[in-house]
Amino acid sequence: MSFITLDAATRKSYDVIVVGSGAAGGQTAYTLTMEGARVLMLEAGRHYDPLTETPMFQTNDQAPLRGVSTVDKPFGFYDATVDGGWEVPGEPYVQATTDPASRFTWWRARMLGGRTNHWGRISLRNGPYDFKGHSRDGLGFDWPFSYDEIAPYYDKVEMLVGIYGSKEGLENTPDSPDGCLLPAPKPLVSDLLTAKYGRTLGIPVVACHRAVLTEKLDSKRLPAKLHPGNANAQAILAADMQRRAACFFATECGRGCSTRSNYQSTTVHLPPALDTGKLDIVTDAMAREVTLDKNGRASGVRVIDRRTGKEIHVTARVVVLAASALETVRILLNSKSASFPQGLANSSGKLGKYIMDTVGASLVGQIPRLESLPPHNEDGVSGGHMYSPWWLYKEQLAGKLDFGRGYHIEFGGGRHMPSVFTTAGMEWLTGGSYGAKFKEDARRYYGSTMYFSGRGEMLPNEDSFCEIDPAVKDKWGIPVLRFHWKWSSHEINQAAHMHKTFAQLIESMGGRVRGSVQTDGRKAIAHGGEIIHEVGGAIMGESARNSVTNKWCQAWDVKNLFLTDGAPFPSNADKNPTLTIMANAWRVADHILDRMRRKEL
Amino acid sequence: MDRRTTIKWMLAASASLPTLQGVAVHAAQSTGTAAVAKPYGTDPDLMKVYKAGDLWPLTLSSTQRATATALSDLIIPADATSPSASAVGVIDFIDEWISAPYEVHRNDRKTILTGFEWLDKESSSRFSKPFALLSTAQQRQICDDICYAPKAAAQFADAAKFFARYRDLTAGGFYTTPEGRKDLQYVGNVPLARFDGPPAEVLKKAGLL
Numbered sequence: 001m002s003f004i005t006l007d008a009a010t011r012k013s014y015d016v017i018v019v020g021s022g023a024a025g026g027q028t029a030y031t032l033t034m035e036g037a038r039v040l041m042l043e044a045g046r047h048y049d050p051l052t053e054t055p056m057f058q059t060n061d062q063a064p065l066r067g068v069s070t071v072d073k074p075f076g077f078y079d080a081t082v083d084g085g086w087e088v089p090g091e092p093y094v095q096a097t098t099d100p101a102s103r104f105t106w107w108r109a110r111m112l113g114g115r116t117n118h119w120g121r122i123s124l125r126n127g128p129y130d131f132k133g134h135s136r137d138g139l140g141f142d143w144p145f146s147y148d149e150i151a152p153y154y155d156k157v158e159m160l161v162g163i164y165g166s167k168e169g170l171e172n173t174p175d176s177p178d179g180c181l182l183p184a185p186k187p188l189v190s191d192l193l194t195a196k197y198g199r200t201l202g203i204p205v206v207a208c209h210r211a212v213l214t215e216k217l218d219s220k221r222l223p224a225k226l227h228p229g230n231a232n233a234q235a236i237l238a239a240d241m242q243r244r245a246a247c248f249f250a251t252e253c254g255r256g257c258s259t260r261s262n263y264q265s266t267t268v269h270l271p272p273a274l275d276t277g278k279l280d281i282v283t284d285a286m287a288r289e290v291t292l293d294k295n296g297r298a299s300g301v302r303v304i305d306r307r308t309g310k311e312i313h314v315t316a317r318v319v320v321l322a323a324s325a326l327e328t329v330r331i332l333l334n335s336k337s338a339s340f341p342q343g344l345a346n347s348s349g350k351l352g353k354y355i356m357d358t359v360g361a362s363l364v365g366q367i368p369r370l371e372s373l374p375p376h377n378e379d380g381v382s383g384g385h386m387y388s389p390w391w392l393y394k395e396q397l398a399g400k401l402d403f404g405r406g407y408h409i410e411f412g413g414g415r416h417m418p419s420v421f422t423t424a425g426m427e428w429l430t431g432g433s434y435g436a437k438f439k440e441d442a443r444r445y446y447g448s449t450m451y452f453s454g455r456g457e458m459l460p461n462e463d464s465f466c467e468i469d470p471a472v473k474d475k476w477g478i479p480v481l482r483f484h485w486k487w488s489s490h491e492i493n494q495a496a497h498m499h500k501t502f503a504q505l506i507e508s509m510g511g512r513v514r515g516s517v518q519t520d521g522r523k524a525i526a527h528g529g530e531i532i533h534e535v536g537g538a539i540m541g542e543s544a545r546n547s548v549t550n551k552w553c554q555a556w557d558v559k560n561l562f563l564t565d566g567a568p569f570p571s572n573a574d575k576n577p578t579l580t581i582m583a584n585a586w587r588v589a590d591h592i593l594d595r596m597r598r599k600e601l
Numbered sequence: 602m603d604r605r606t607t608i609k610w611m612l613a614a615s616a617s618l619p620t621l622q623g624v625a626v627h628a629a630q631s632t633g634t635a636a637v638a639k640p641y642g643t644d645p646d647l648m649k650v651y652k653a654g655d656l657w658p659l660t661l662s663s664t665q666r667a668t669a670t671a672l673s674d675l676i677i678p679a680d681a682t683s684p685s686a687s688a689v690g691v692i693d694f695i696d697e698w699i700s701a702p703y704e705v706h707r708n709d710r711k712t713i714l715t716g717f718e719w720l721d722k723e724s725s726s727r728f729s730k731p732f733a734l735l736s737t738a739q740q741r742q743i744c745d746d747i748c749y750a751p752k753a754a755a756q757f758a759d760a761a762k763f764f765a766r767y768r769d770l771t772a773g774g775f776y777t778t779p780e781g782r783k784d785l786q787y788v789g790n791v792p793l794a795r796f797d798g799p800p801a802e803v804l805k806k807a808g809l810l
Contacts (some may be wrong), residue, residue: 046644055648058648059777060777061777061778064645064651064697064701066777072642073645082644089643188799189807192804192807193807250789369807375787376800377788415785416787417782417787419773420777423772424772427749432749435678435741442785
């Protein structure tokens with residue numbers, strides 16, 4: 001089994017169809033196939049091979065326009081994303097209003113592995129509060145399960161994927177059990193400065209958690225921990241772990257990694273799943289709708305072959321949607337039938353509701369202590385070596401802050417590979433130098449600026465939702481999403497708090513803030529969707545009356561339909577959603593296996 | 602830092618550069634592309650080495666190239682450490698940039714070509730010669746009036762905006778070359794068996810030891 005055509009897929013029999021090949025689809029297919037289930041994976045985008053397509057050491061002078069971003073490659077020429085971005089040609093989405101503050105931007109990647117190929121690899125566990133937020137402070141929704149229930153799956157994902165980090169004993173910032181995490185990389189000088197001066201402000205600065213192999217994975221110990229009693233799975237995984245190299249501390253993770261030293265679905269989940277012989281993958285397969293049989297069970301998925309435009313029906317015992325939260329919601333809303341005129345699994349009317357992103361605000365500062373440093377290599381693991389977890393839980397619960405939930409701080413600086421923008425706008429420091437003086441100034445200021453970015457929890461609200469636009473269709477004739485978006489005062493005040501905090505940090509380090517510190521959070525906050533952490537739209541809950549799925553992310557209305565991406569998330573903690581998506585997908589896949597073994601599916 | 606942060610950080614570095622929002626809006630408007638210049642599309646070959654002119658024709662005239670060379674080398678002259686901007690291909694980069702079939706670049710084309718015209722006009726009125734034929738001292742006399750937009754006189758406001766953008770592009774073109782990276786003493790992009798963090802002399806200088 002391997003990469004096949006849609007036509008071939010119609011002639012075979014599968015236990016499970018998985019729509020999507022990113023963090024959720026990859027993890028779901030991995031777990032299912034390692035335990036023997038036959039899986040058909042559908043990916044809307046093209047086949048993508050990071051081993052041959054990753055520009056590992058290319059420099060900006062080898063790229064068009066020195067590698068800067070364009071509408072075709074919105075995160076830069078060498079970013080791993082192909083056929084993706086804020087706009088996908090022929091696949092529009094619609095804003096419900098023209099008010100810029102209500103705009104929602106939607107990053108999609110039409111490629112095997114989806115957005116995992118380029119993501120930031122930050123892999124933080126949600127804490128106990130994050131699953132029971134409503135019980136703790138009366139805001140938002142509780143999850144229908146607790147941290148303790150998902151914790152073993154966080155352990156497993158960390159061991160499988162390879163995530164560095166440390167144990168700090170901080171509130172609502174879980175420590176992993178021994179043997180789960182890889183050692184954190186050594187801090188950069190900008191990290192150490194932030195830690196030193198952060199401490200004076202009461203802000204903790206600790207090792208970040210990111211999916212990068214600072215060491216080779218232990219292929220002797222880990223497979224038995226991940227697949228106890230399953231010798232075949234252990235052998236496959238051990239062999240695959242041996243093929244993943246440790247990071248060599250150069251080139252950006254966002255380009256992807258041909259040595260498989262960080263996590264991408266295409267380098268970590270899919271290779272061992274394919275090695276089981278149980279996984280078939282069809283690329284260029286655009287899911288249109290989930291179909292039902294006469295008993296009201298999902299019978300399969302109607303798919304458009306993007307190369308021929310032909311519509312094809314594939315079938316299986318179970319259907320899993322893992323297409324990314326909003327694409328999953330779109331597929332369900334478009335799966336209309338006599339029994340589900342408002343979209344499949346939508347008898348609660350909650351489908352499309354409570355979509356969330358992460359609150360983002362950033363500030364840049366220039367730190368004189370970092371000027372004219374002796375040259376040294378600061379490439380490191382190309383993403384945060386350290387970060388600041390949220391530190392004001394007690395003050396917030398006591399009502400001392402004017403926003404409901406917290407944020408963490410991602411920051412960085414350093415002598416990174418020069419880009420077109422390295423010296424751009426430098427006249428704010430130089431007063432407009434040019435000539436020999438400019439060259440001296442560039443040497444002095446290179447590597448002396450730092451950024452601080454807040455990543456905060458958004459509370460779900462009634463005004464942020466998506467629905468099917470009544471008129472607009474994509475080039476395949478599939479109706480598209482229309483977005484409604486509104487930040488509440490919780491998010492707006494949180495963004496203002498971020499700016500205030502970052503300015504304090506920069507100034508405590510002896511630095512100067514670039515631009516304005518906003519006291520009005522509306523001027524600091526990023527657009528909805530811009531942080532690319534969108535979740536929600538198919539909320540899981542305790543009751544079929546007010547949620548779309550149960551705690552197993554199983555549709556209340558359709559017994560053999562599961563959602564393993566971020567769509568069922570009832571909240572969006574500040575912790576960045578990908579690790580939780582993977583842990584939850586493993587948990588749900590285990591449940592599916594269990595029910596299939598009991599012949600209940 | 603992750604790629605997304607890199608981009609945002611870089612964008613934050615200059616108010617005159619395109620914003621993410623701007624890029625998204627421009628996507629809808631990018632249909633009016635000039636017939637000869639085609640965007641490279643959403644799935645370009647990332648492994649190929651590209652040169653200016655490979656993807657779309659370069660369009661600066663010889664007169665414009667002469668002005669560009671004079672101005673770029675005034676901004677980045679040769680010194681004991683590294684060559685001048687024009688010596689490492691910056692003029693081709695500027696030409697590639699202002700000839701590119703994207704909205705941001707079309708706007709820069711207007712800014713820069715208008716700026717070149719202004720420079721020649723100003724040079725003629727002050728010294729009766731085009732900018733490229735002036736002495737360095739004469740060129741500096743003009744550029745001193747436009748090199749810092751916040752303090753430029755009202756009649757030089759537009760020219761100062763042009764100069765700021767042109768300086769950013771010249772420097773961006775220069776520091777992305779091997780010679781430019783060497784000038785800044787960037788020592789990364791090499792595989793390492795281990796990552797040791799900053800050496801003691803760095804920590805000492807930053808006040809951490």
